Amino acid sequence: MIFTELVIENFGAYVGRQIINLRPSGSPLGHPENNDVVRPIVLLGGMNGGGKTTLMDAIRLALYGQRAKCSNRGNLGYSEFLKQSVNSHATSADITRIELSFEDVFEGNWQQFKIIRAWKRDIKDGKDSLSIEREDRFDRNLEEHWDEYIESILPLGISNLFLFDGEQVKELAELDTPPPAVVEAINNLLGLELAEKLSVDLSVLVNRKRKAIASKAQLLTIEEIETKLAAKKQDREQLNENYLIIDEKLKQAYKKRERATTKFNKQGGKIAAERDVFEARIQELNSQLENKRKDLIELAESSLPLGLIIPLLNNAIKQGELEVKSQQFKQAQKILAVRDRKLLDYFDTISLSPESIDKIEFFIEKENKTIADSIKDAGDNYLDITEKQLQQLYVFSGDRLSLETKNSQNIIQEIERLTTQIDNTETQLASAASPEDYQKLIDAVENTQKAISKYKTQYDIAKDKVENIDREIDRVTQELNRKLKNYSEEAIDKIGDEHIINSATKVQDTLKVFKEKLTLKKLNKLETEVKDCFLYLLHKSNLINRVTIDSDRFRLKLYDTNGQLFPKQRLSAGEKQLLAIAFLWGLARVSGRNLPIAIDTPLGRLDSSHRNNLVERYFPTASHQVILLSTDTEIGEKEVNSLRKQEAISQEYLLKYNPDKRQTTVEKGYFW
Known part of the structure; x- marks a missing residue:
């Protein structure tokens, strides 16, 4: 089956007659078995509220009529739903119409079909009119038995597995067990309901026979x-x-x-509700800030201010070193003068030649001159510093001042951090709702x-x-x-239906065993398909090694490469959605039904990496025909260019919504 064209007229936000070509490019008829179908995607872009879901509803309504599960129908009766679906600008004389054309095998050949549903605002008989064209001719027999025919090619029970939306995927991703509607669809899709239906039919037959006797x-x-x-x-x-x-x-x-x-x-309701917590936090931070400022003041009262005159301190140390050295030379000069006098007097008492004594006196005078020059080079002694005082100056300007400077820098950094926290907290508190607004907000939540x-x-x-x-x-x-x-x-011995009754029970037992074995066979294949699809979409070959699906409620379990249970809760939100899509994809593969897939808002809550995996790996290969209805943020410029590069897109449309007129028109092209 393949959709070829959708025509909507005065339906929902769509004013006038809008025509959308749904035929994938590649072959004249776009038949799924033709190998030259290379562009399966029909891309329709529209902003939220612009009519994407209405298009999906139009497809469902065309196919199933009164039985269609449309998004905004709710508990409305069919007649009322049709009335509300009429475009607000349509007059009572205007016709609202949906035409869905498709191709499928009929009596052994590919043939063209067109479903036409039409009604006016003043609905007669409480329903729409249905016409079916086959090969451009009206087929009255198909019109009368349309529900039976559409059930044979795309049963309503499985339609949500091929025509689905992002919210459905999100819901399926969060549940451990599929909802009852999905379980029923899975049974239908895998053909598991046939054995059960046959068993029920046999029970009806047996009851009839028993009543007869x-x-x-x-x-x-x-x-x-x-x-x-x-x-x-x-x-x-x-x-x-x-x-x-x-x-x-x-x-x-x-x-x-x-x-x-x-x-x-x-x-700001949450912040308003926690106002006391925020105010207490600000008070605590201010207290910490005040303590840090006190610590800084205490440091400022010590030797820390000397850090402002480091060059002057260094000059003072140099001058002090010269003065101490000069003092040491002066002391040495006095001691050496005494020693020199004693030494010369001693030379007079011993037998030394006058020449030797002259040389010794010359040497002593030279050394004394060196000391005198050193004293002179020391300059003025204006600090009058002692050696002990110089050592104290070393300590202040060295280790102590360095330590206090480092401590002061740490305190300043802590003050800046606390100040930033206070500012941020006060900013948050400033965004809190007013008492009146808070009351309205909390009342809304409580209601x-x-x-x-x-x-x-x-x-x-x-x-x-x-x-x-x-x-x-x-x-x-x-x-x-x-x-x-x-x-x-x-009276069983009087009636010839004994064989039927007894055989029916045996057949029912056989059918029960058959269904169990068929279920296991189908589920084994489905488990493999789901695992392969999931790993292919996830692009992580070592995350899981096995997938199991129970036969009762189709609950899905994952196992890692060590054979240990891999809890679904360990998957990220994006990975869970990929698992849900892999589940739907695997079902479509196992069913063997060659059906189109239509997806509304396909990438709603996925991050960029998972989004890329879907764009590159799922959309181009999900089916022979993939209809995507997306916003500009889901399939954005990067994603659409990727699909174009893969040559996966056959048609592109933009659903252009006019908020002033509340009308949508269909134009060729996409957002970019």
Whole structure:
């Protein structure tokens, strides 16, 4: 199957007649089996609220009519939904129309089909008109049996696995077990419901045969039980309808609470609620800041200010060293003068020649002159510093002043850090909501929580009622089967239907075993496909080694390369979404159905790396036809250029929304 064209006229935000070519390029008819289909992607860009989801609804509505699960239908009846879908600018005489053309194999050949649904604002008979064209001719037989025909090629139960949106993927990614609707779709997609349906049909046949051999009195009893059973089933339908309505209300209540909580946080509600904490934090930081300033003042009262005159201190040390050295020379000069006099007197007492004595006196005078010159070079003695005082100056200007300078720098850095923290905290506190706004915000959050509590109670009650009525139906069904079995056994030897009844039970047992084996076979293949798809999308070959899916609720488990269970919670949000997409992709592969895939808002909450993996690995290969409805931030300029480089895009459209007129038109091209 392949979609070729979508025409929408006066539907939703789309005014007038808008035509979108959905045919992938590559072959004249775009048949999936043709190897020359190389551009499967049809890309439609639009801003939020610009009509992307409306296009998806149009496809669903064209295919399934009253049974379609459209996004904004909710609990509306079909007639009311059609009325609300009419463009606000359309007159009562204007026609609202959806035309979906596709190609599929019919009676052994590829043929062209067109579904046409049309209605006016004043709907007659409460429904739209349906026309089916096959090979450009109206086919009345297909119109009358359209629901049966579309179920044979794209059953409603599996449509959400091929026509899905980013929110659906997000929900599936967060759940440990797929929701009931997805479980039912999986059973249909894998063909597992056929054995169950055949078993049910056999039970109906057996009951008919048993009724046929029962007496008139027995029939009255059976009919009474059947009437009771029919009443229970009718009650069950009403209870289930109410349950589904409440379930939808509960989901909406959760979404409203999420929006209210987000608004509460963005508009300063959370900060206002924690005002005391922020004020206490500011007070604590100010106290720490004051202590640090006191520490700095204490340092300033010590020798730290000397750091301002380091050059002067260095000059003083140099001058002090010269003066101390001069003092040492003067002391030495006095001592040496005494010694020299004694030495010369001693020379007079010994026998030395006059020449020798003259040489010794010349040497002594030369040494004394050297000392005198050194004293003269020391300059003026204006510091009058002692050697002890010089040592103290060394200590102050060296280790002590360096340590105090380092301590002061650390304190200054801590003061700057505390000041920054105070400023940031005060800025946050300044963004807190006012008491009046805070009250409104907290009231909105509390009201949504009350609504959740209210609907949760109603939900639990409704669920209990459905479960109770299910038990009642099972009980009455068992009673009916028991009566039928007893009555039939009393007269079984008189009736030739004994073989049918006994064989049916055996067939049902065989079908049960068959279904179990078929389920295991399908799930084994699905596990392999999901693992391969996940690793291919994730681009991490060593993250997991095995995927298992249980046969009851299709719960999925991951195992690492060591064979240990890999909890799903260890995956990032993006990896969980890739796993959900891999699950849908694997299902499509195992089903063997060659169907188009349409995805609304495909990359909503993915980071850049995971987004690139989807763009490069999933979209070009997901199916022979992939319809993408995206905003400019999901498939941006980088992503669309990547897809163009891969030659994966066949058609590009821009849904241009005019907010003043609240209208959308379809134009060729994309955002870039």
